């Protein structure tokens with residue numbers, strides 16, 4: 001049997017961060033689940049500990065023991081405290097990533113809103129319009145939403161018409177991304 005070399009904590013966290021601390025199989029994340037690294041190509045089949053061969057998986061999915069009691073796995077007190085420490089680090093890192101995501105989304109929202117406000121020389125924008133921009137950013141890539149806003153504001157439209165045009169372009173992109181006929 002192939003010798004299994006444990007994945008270092010550093011490598012594990014690199015993989016977790018890349019995957020957003022979300023289990024590739026069931027979508028679980030901290031604090032509800034403890035994350036592990038699963039080998040895409042199994043070690044027995046020659047898979048390495050290279051991050052390209054690793055994917056984030058919750059303990060239940062990785063060990064094929066859905067619903068297993070997390071505390072039932074470590075066998076010694078020392079193992080248990082190491083695991084607890086890492087579990088806390090995972091929860092902290094997960095929330096940090098969520099906060100960064102929120103900041104980024106907010107920045108993106110204002111970048112799109114700025115295009116609209118600059119076009120009309122406004123220094124404010126309706127709350128409902130901001131909410132629409134945010135909603136589209138949740139469904140599309142930033143550059144797609146920005147592009148839609150540039151299309152909407154490139155014409156000699158009124159504010160209302162420009163924003164409607166922007167929304168129309170976004171919905172078309174969403175339907176196209178979903179593979180619907182447009």
Ligand SMILES: [Zn+2]
Pocket residue numbers: 023024025026027028057058059060061062
């Ligand atoms: Zn899972």
